[in-house]
Amino acid sequence: MYKEHKAEVPPCAAPARQTDYSNLPPAYTFVGTAEPFLDETLTFIDNLKNAGIEASVDVYDGMYHAFYKGSFWIPCNSS
Numbered sequence: 001m002y003k004e005h006k007a008e009v010p011p012c013a014a015p016a017r018q019t020d021y022s023n024l025p026p027a028y029t030f031v032g033t034a035e036p037f038l039d040e041t042l043t044f045i046d047n048l049k050n051a052g053i054e055a056s057v058d059v060y061d062g063m064y065h066a067f068y069k070g071s072f073w074i075p076c077n078s079s
Contacts, residue, residue, distance in 0.1 A: 016044040021051035028056050032063025 009017065027048055031041040041057065048055035060067065 014040070016040040016047065018044075018047065021048055021053055024048065024051075024053050026054035030058040030060065030068075032060045032065070032067050034062055034064040036065060 027045070029041060029045065031038055035041070038059075042059075045055045045057045
């Protein structure tokens with residue numbers, strides 16, 4: 001499941017380390033402020049925007065990695 005540790009990480013394994021953002025499609029993502037990859041996610045979106053690629057991100061306060069998968073635990077107000 002996890003990539004072997006190697007000195008050089010390919011761009012597909014760490015998109016924020018990419019150096020050429022040309023010809024990429026528009027991108028959207030979301031991230032929580034308790035996410036270990038928060039800074040990397042924001043850097044990736046900034047790099048896309050700086051390259052002229054349409055990109056946006058929603059940041060959810062206090063949310064952790066993969067928080068969207070636990071949404072069934074959160075009671076909803078039906079009123």
